[in-house]
Amino acid sequence: MSPRYWLRWLLEQGTPRYALRFQARRGDPFAQLVGSTSGLYDPYPHIEELRGRGRLYKGPVGWATADYELTRAALRDSRFGIFGAHNVQLPGPLTKLIRAAELPPNPVEPPSMLVIDPPEHTRLRKSVSAAFTPRAIGRLRERIESVTAELLHALPEDGSADLIEDYAAQVPIAIIAEMLGFPQESRRQFLAWGDAASPLLDFGIAWRTWREAATAMINMDGYLDEHIARLRREPGDDILSSLVIAGDLDDRELKATASLLMGAGFETTVNLIGNGVVQLLAHPEQLARLRTEPELWPQTVEEVLRFDAPVQSTARTALCDTELGGVTLHKGSVVVLSLAGANRDPKMFENPDRFDITRSNAKDHLTFSSGIHTCLGASLARMEAGYALRSLFDRFPELALSGTPERRPLYTLHGYARLPVNLGRRATATV
Template sequence: MNARYAVRWAAEHGVPRLALRAQRRLGDPFARLLSGAEGRSDPYSLIDQLRGTGSVHTGPVGYATFDYRLCRAILRDRRFGARTPIDPAVPGPLRRNAERVVLPPNLTEAPSMLMLDPPEHSRMRKPVASAFTPRAVARLGDRVRAVTTELLDAMSARGSADLIGDFAAQVPIAIIAEMLGFPAADRELFLRWGDVVTPLLDVGISRRTHRRAIDATAAMNGYLAAHIEKLRREPRENIFSVMVSSGDLSTTELIANANLLMAAGFETTVNVIGNAIPLLFSHPDQLDLLRAEPQRWPGAIEEVLRFDPPVQIAARRVLEPVDLGAGVHLQPGKSIIVSLAGANRDPAHFPDPHRFDITRTNAKEHLSFGSGIHACIGASLARLQAAHALPALFERFPDLRLDGEPSRRGLSTLRGYQHMPARLGRSAGARAVPSMASGDRVPGS
């Protein structure tokens, strides 16, 4: 691994990793939440412990809040920025050397919109947002239905399937590949790259994981650079080609936007679909209600998003002095972790929050897609795909059963499954799947 990248790892992940390990050995629930198997398998019991310590928790890697009101306010407050610096607790020489190292464009680095504040954020978001307007997303409905049917037909012929690799991941990667103009043959390539790159969003990853992520990022960016040059020579009829042809963004910015389009269009969707399946099997009364009243599927998807969100945390940097109340004063340069999962289980906003209830009237007030100017740009597309894919799966295979325990991904920030073996049982044949009424405005779009 390049020695300069090792410096970045040491400052951004190595030092926090040591701090988290030390605090985890002492039983600190915050450290256990951000690292270790317990935080990945059952973060919600740890969040309940942390909630009892007050509205703002001070942990080994900064501040955190699990309070719905505070989380929503911070996400919408311009006194907090998205670009988070290296922790000031990192020794000065290491921090200064690390800050001079430029990584290949990725989700955790500017010019990724995830790490930009206005006005740069506004300029970068505008061309990408055109791919996710309600009208643009609605036009994808027929293609989502067709892709879903093709996948279910292929699964039916086999009798068993991995509901992540064969279904939940394949629906969004097919749609996003078409939006970006990639050939179908390259979908699996991007699935492999994405699986290796996404740990960069976690805190305290190992040096080996970081090295693999940077190598995969460089390979993916090389592919994207060649793809962009080809689209400049031979424009095509897809969203990304329009962005390239506009000339508004540099190649580096286009690569960053392509990375974000893949994350916004893929990561949230695969985890929403994947997280929903075991939830419904473990709550058979809710699944029975959906089978009897399929018009409840959009509400069920909102409850899945609230109950087990695909993105668990977001980080913000304090730009000016902020008084959060209860004696908590944050100074510029400090960082705070916003627990989206904690906000979604806050009993002050969601009564009986640990009960999975698809009839919950305020489920769509969850913060799973964030809030404010950094709200997930792919939220409406994720909802659309889940609203087609999940009903179609359960309609086609009424005897569907999991075949063993699904395995979780080894991540703390992104929550989803790696594998989910299943027995399909008899196939009921393709049927029309109910969807949201054409006049409904998709929340979060």
């Protein structure tokens, strides 16, 4: 890869990486939170230390909050805009160096709707919103059921499995690939690209990790060029075909939107399913209750989303001089919002560190964000995860861990890389 890409990494990721490491050694709770992402990483002690520093913490690397009220307020306030590496203010010559190493359209840079503000965000979100209405999502239920049944049938009876690779990742990738018109044989490749690119949501990532992510984005860009050209010749009954036919988006916007929908379409859900399995196995009394009170499954999904959020954090920047929690923030100030911390705020959730599938206000969590950037696919993720979890435990009632689950070495996306289990006997189950 060209040296100019290394320079870009150094400016956007390398310098923050070294600063975070230095501040973590000095005991800064925010630096420790985002900098310790090994496969056995538990972020919650660091989040509670951050909470203990006050509702809005000003550390050497910026502002941060784990407060529910402040997090929700910032997410819903038009005076705060999206923050990402792309809008860090750098001197002109350094900005030119970054532009010289431009990446293809991807989920974490404009024109991806994930990282842009109105009016561009409004236009792009409107272009795909029809595919995620309650009616549209409801029509997918039958396909979700059939995909889940096929995957459960393929799991070995009385055998071992990695529930991430063999099940949790396969349910959402099958659905979102079909929604975007991608052929079945491309699913494994998209999983690999998504796994490589997901660290781009973090900051301070290593050069090798960034290089692998950039390479994945470049390879995916070539695939999308061919796929979009094919849809122009032979459009199908899918989201991307409808966008191509409408002609409202240019090629760069089409590819940014496609890559975002593909990544978001399975990243949150695979983590949600994996986290749900681990929590239910760790709380067998609550799993037993679900077997006798299956009507609690929707609430269980909400509690998993709250208790062990698949998306842990986001960031906002003040678009003007403003106030948050009684603190004056000047234009350009950046606030990191700990969604996972907000979800365990004791002022909002009683006994927040207790996993409780009967929690009445679990659905008030902020895992799917709030305001104009609320996750478009939240209803789809809930449906996929709820059906996948219930079907799994109904089909394999003796399911048990066979080793230590391995966390993904990420900060923003929070889930498991490996989830080894013994499946036990297979039961005939219907949902």
